[in-house]
Amino acid sequence: MKGFYSLLGIVYMVTTSFYFSGENSNLKKEVYLDNTKTVATNTFKKDTKEMSSSEELYNSILFENDHKxxxxxxxxxxxxxxxxxxxxxxxxxxxxxxxxxxxxxxxxxxxxxxxxxxxxxxxxxxxxxxxxxxxxxxxxxxxxxxxxxxxxxxxxxxxxxxxxxxxxxxxxxxxxxxxxxxxxxxxxxxxxxxxxxxxxxxxxxxxxxxxxxxxxxxxxxxxxxxxxxxxxxxxxxxxxxxxxxxxxxxxx
The missing domain is CATH 2.40.440.10 (L,D-transpeptidase catalytic domain-like)
Known part of the structure; x- marks a missing residue:
């Protein structure tokens, strides 16, 4: 019986290690994806800000339609x-x-x-x-x-x-x-x-x-x-x- 319970213990450790390993892997992936999204978002915001600043000034200037x-x-x-x-x-x-x-x-x-x-x-x-x-x-x-x-x-x-x-x-x-x-x-x-x-x-x-x-x-x-x-x-x-x-x- 002792051998049987030992075998069950080993099986439990192996299966749970895979579970927690997968969980950590998914967590790392989520953190990585979140960081990637943050960088992309910040870059987009910067580009948008620079573009909007230039466009905002341009659109505020009263050009003649025929000579814009x-x-x-x-x-x-x-x-x-x-x-x-x-x-x-x-x-x-x-x-x-x-x-x-x-x-x-x-x-x-x-x-x-x-x-x-x-x-x-x-x-x-x-x-x-x-x-x-x-x-x-x-x-x-x-x-x-x-x-x-x-x-x-x-x-x-x-x-x-x-x-x-x-x-x-x-x-x-x-x-x-x-x-x-x-x-x-x-x-x-x-x-x-x-x-x-x-x-x-x-x-x-x-x-x-x-x-x-x-x-x-x-x-x-x-x-x-x-x-x-x-x-x-x-x-x-x-x-x-x-x-x-x-x-x-x-x-x-």
Whole structure:
């Protein structure tokens, strides 16, 4: 009998060990799944928060329906703007953002000056690209002197002067290898008679500069006087090499 009871004891120990082992295994699985859900939830909340912040600002800005800045372009401009602030290139109080979307026709108003505090568009204007950058559409960009091409990327606006093209605004290129030669090349914002709807109607496109983001004569002083003195200008083009290598477009 003793042998029989001993055998029963061994069987009981073996069967219960499997039970508790399975229970612990299930418990570990539940803890693991809970931790995975927590990480996924926190990541989702972070991404959603960042996205909603950008979308919320975008949706609060009163764009004209016919001339609405593309959200993807806006989000990149905001990312660069914030990174420039973090790097101390812009003052903490800076709230003006100028965006030129060179992915669309030069016959459309593709420049926006946005006051992000007031959440409104101060100016929406035509803007020219360089002579060797393209005809109606921009296709080629350069950072080389005498190329007569536009340079994509982020700029910091500086001081004004009166030159061959009249009232002009100096620009400091912030993207190494893409527009950091702008100051040396004398790539500036200035007014031009060829940046007008009348010129576009007569020539099927507005005129082109030597690489400068030229704007209409009538808006030269109002725009330049608004954005001069350490504000952000972003010239956008969907060039994958630029988008993947610009230090200002890196997520924190």
């Amino acid at each position: 800045l593309n959200f993807d372009v806006f989000s990149k401009a905001i990312l660069g703007f914030n990174n420039l602030k973090k790097a101390g290139k812009l003052d903490e109080s800076a709230h003006l953002l100028t965006v030129c979307d060179f992915s669309i026709s030069s016959n459309t108003k593709r420049l926006w000056v946005i006051d992000m505090n007031e959440k409104k568009v101060l100016f929406n204007s035509l803007v020219a690209h360089g002579k060797n950058t393209g005809e109606e559409f921009a296709t080629n960009f350069s950072n080389i002197e005498s190329s007569l091409q536009s340079s994509m990327g982020f700029y910091i606006t500086e001081s004004t002067y009166n030159g061959d093209n009249g009232y002009s605004l100096k620009l400091l290129g912030m993207d190494k290898g893409f527009n950091d030669a702008a100051y040396k090349r004398a790539v500036v914002m200035h007014g031009a008679d060829y940046v007008s709807e009348e010129f576009a109607a007569a020539h099927k496109r507005i005129g082109r500069s030597w690489g400068c983001p030229a704007i209409p004569r009538a808006l030269t002083e109002p725009i330049i006087n608004t954005i001069k003195g350490k504000n952000c200008l972003f010239i956008y083009y969907p060039d994958q090499n630029y988008l993947s290598s610009s230090e200002w477009l890196r997520e924190a």
